[in-house]
Amino acid sequence: MSSFSSNDTLGLTKNVNSLFHIKPFKTEIVWRNVIIFTIIHYLALNAFTMWDFRVFAFHYIYGWVGAFGISAGAHRLWCHRSYKANKKLELLLLYLNTIAVQNSVIEWVRDHRVHHKHSDTDADPHNSKRGFFFSHMGWLLCKKHPDVKKFGSKIDMSDLMNNPLLRFQHKYYIPLILLISQIIPIACTIYLFNTTVYTSFCFSMNRYFMSLHRTWFTNSFAHIGTWKPYDKNIASSDSKFFGTICFGEGWHNFHHVFPWDYKVSELPLYRYNFTIAFIDFFVWLGWATDLKVASDDMIRKRVLRTGDGSHPYSIEAAKNKIEFDIAQNVSSLCWGLGDNDMTEDEMNGIKTLHPKSQ
Ligand SMILES: [Zn+2]
Ligand SMILES: [Zn+2]
Secondary structure (H helix, E strand, O other): OOOOOOOOOOOOOOOOHHHHOOOOOOOOEOHHHHHHHHHHHHHHHHHHHHOOHHHHHHHHHHHHHHHHHHHHHHHHHHHOOOOEEOHHHHHHHHHHHHHHOOOOHHHHHHHHHHHHHOOOOOOOOOOHHHOHHHHHOHHHOEOOOHHHHHHHOOOOOHHHHOOHHHHHHHHOHHHHHHHHHHHHHHHHHHHHHOOOHHHHHHHHHHHHHHHHHHHHHOOOHHHOOOOOOOOOOOOOOEOHHHHHHOOOOOEHHHHHHOOOOOOOOOOOOHHHOHHHHHHHHHHHHOOEEOEEEEOHHHHHHHHHHHOOOOOHHHHHHHHHOOOOOOOOOOOOOOOOOOOOOOOHHHHHOEEEEOOOOO
16 A cells, blocks of 8 residues: 555545554464365365366356355345345345355355455454455454454444345354255265265365455455556555456455445456346346446546546546546445445435336
8 A cells, every 4th residue: 555644534535544553463373264274275186186077167167156146145235235136136146155155144244344444454354454365364264353343343234134034044054055065066966977975075175265265366466456546545456357257356446445336347348247247137137126336427536536547537637637626426435335434425426227116
């Protein structure tokens, strides 16, 4: 992150510099998690020694569709509320989410909302200020900083706690992941390809290994990059590479500025953002509605006020010496639609596509 003066408000409506102070804290390793993740990585790599393309392909595709349960489900639907889904789509996303085994949606969303609300501070579960390894996977190998619990308990989770499907997944999470993430795919590969339980289990861990690291890239690499068209003062950055391999979640500078935008980017191209394609398909089916996007005017004003100069709006403004009214549409730190800290300008700048009434 670039340096800034104590009077700088980072382009936000309130001064949050005090939050960036890292307090002295002794990291406590959770050895149980270290052992579990070591075994997962060992089994995942062991799969390559018993190579069977059919079993690998089955698990890879199963994990690939499961990734939408994180990107389109836990992330864009339940955490940021960037669109609405009917019960059929919620059920499908919950099944896909359970394949991914990244904690119940309720736990995942609490961590992610506090990440957005207090990014790169002690209250951020995977605070990138504590180093690359910590933000990538180290945060899961040690006890949470007290600020994560303190500020996490203040995050509004009422929308999720009032959802019976999510409460069900949370309550029966262990039997559900055993069934959906392990027993069903392993039984299918044994039936279809006559493989052994151990071989299929190793490929299942290989799928899990790839899914975890893909998600973790957005917490590590996406917080150390330098491409920041929307806000140069925050750590999160855009990346075409991670946008593609992380199902569109790598447009992280845009995402931290406009977290309630269902596209997580301005780009219309599906190849850089598979999750848009997934959600748009369910819009076509009539299962997804009320998609939130940032208006062009809102994006332009934010780009000119806090961007790093790489956005076409910045380049055009510099070339033509155009002066915009950049005093409006200021954005506060928020976790998504429904956050109490959203400003009126922010609310007015949001467009709704495919409202339910249509
Ligand atoms: Zn982030
Ligand atoms: Zn997010």
